[in-house]
Amino acid sequence: MSSSTTAIPSLADVAQQSAESGAADTPTKVDVDALSFFYGEKQALEGVSLSIPANQVTAFIGPSGCGKSTFLRTLNRMNDIIPRTRVVGKVAIDGDDIYAPGTDVVELRRRVGMVFQKSNPFPKSIYENIAYGLRINGMAGARSELDDRVESSLQAAALWDEVSDRLRESALALSGGQQQRLCIARALAVQPEVLLMDEPASALDPIATQRIEELVYQLKSKYTIVIVTHNMQQAARVSDRTAVFWLGKLVEYDKTSQIFTAPSEKLTEDYVTGRFG
């Protein structure tokens, strides 16, 4: 396979560019205050506080097991389905604490969509994969409306042109990269405000990865995007802000350009320069 299409820019170049594009501060979408998380007795996150701005891409980086995925999953209460887990602290979306008693978790998860590390399309047709979320959320409406929403979701995920003539075929017949874009389309269909992406490209080849990254860049005008990645170049390429995690703690959180060119923590510098990780 030819990889000549993707000349990976140096970190400094990218940082320079994103600094020029001016990650202007936008209103806070997600505000996390002193969040700790426990799997049984084991503490996975220790007092993490950060604010995620709306309509920007925020990347979480750090070595394996540093808590970045766990943290991501606290933002739509996905960890609730794991038994014997416990959350302390506050996560507010648009000012409302999502762990407050009486929170409608189902509605929360509709507002905060998620794309997983391993693409997980339902073993149904391409069309039904998109339509499922619309149906369970009572957003299906008339047939023609459903058709329109399926089409617009697939277009938003840059998949429509590749699948428009085979919507009734099984989603499992798609390539890995297409499956992951289908999962993105599925998440977008229910019109979330925030999109969480847990290493969405880690299982994909470079070309498929590039398409996902382009997509992330396009989507941020409409959505607040949080992406976990173990790939520092990816964080540098797609994100406006970057948070560095280490052993369950937030080490540093700043503009991506700052993190990659002039980090204030020694640990960050060691990590982004590949001295450990």
Add this chain to the structure above:
Amino acid sequence: MASERRDRIERLIERGLQACAGLSVLVTAGILVVLLVETLQFFREVSPFEFLFGTVWTPLFLQKSFGVLPLVGGTLLVSFIAMSVAGPAGLLTAIYLSEYAPSRVRRVVKPVLEVLAGVPTVVYGYFALLFVTPLLQQLIPGLSGFNALSPGLVMGIMILPMVSSLSEDALHGVPRGLREAAYALGATKMQTTVRVVLPAALSGISAAGILAVSRAIGETMIVTIAAGQQPRLTANPLVPIETMTAYIVQVSLGDTPTGTLAYRTIFAVGMLLFVSTFLLNLVSNWLRERFREEYA
């Protein structure tokens, strides 16, 4: 020297193991050959057409008639009743255990269910005859002492653990990622279970169901004890009937002289039984393979 000796022992062990494996294959093949030969002998005297489509089964009477349909009908009736119990109850149990029960409950309930599968079938047979039938007779006046209903219900209880255990395996085998995907879209637990997990496990669940049907068709003791010995082509579960398996028992135990045509009927019936359960097992295996491929 020592190494030569070691090699010889290794070869000996290998040969011994080969012989063990070969023996079981040979015995199975031998049974099949006997079954086939006797069946062919039978069909020399009775046309397969008469056997398969005749509606009267009286090979032990003076007026001999060799239509196997009453036995097939009796078998299907009892199996149908059994599956009406074991199918829904087994599936619901599986859904509860896999999706709703805390892992603590599952760890206790699943082995208990599997122990139920180890109860000797003769116990179930007497349970049907001496407990369930009298109970049903109080509810349904005119229920015969031997009938299809009571052994059918008890057989349903007998195969329920098999259905629930295999279905639970299928549900449990659905990747967690699919459940998470549904939850992440704002699905409730029930929406996730009914519209994502169940369809995804369908081939595995069907495999479990078909295997259970195969088990029901081949089940012998319960129906021999509690269903009666009257070959009768009927859909009425309240009267005595006879299944293929019970007929084979009846002839094997009775005073039918060996080598006679009446005696050979049990090989023909046995062949039919073998072919049908064999085909069902094949379909079940095929479905299970497909399930495995989907989530490899």
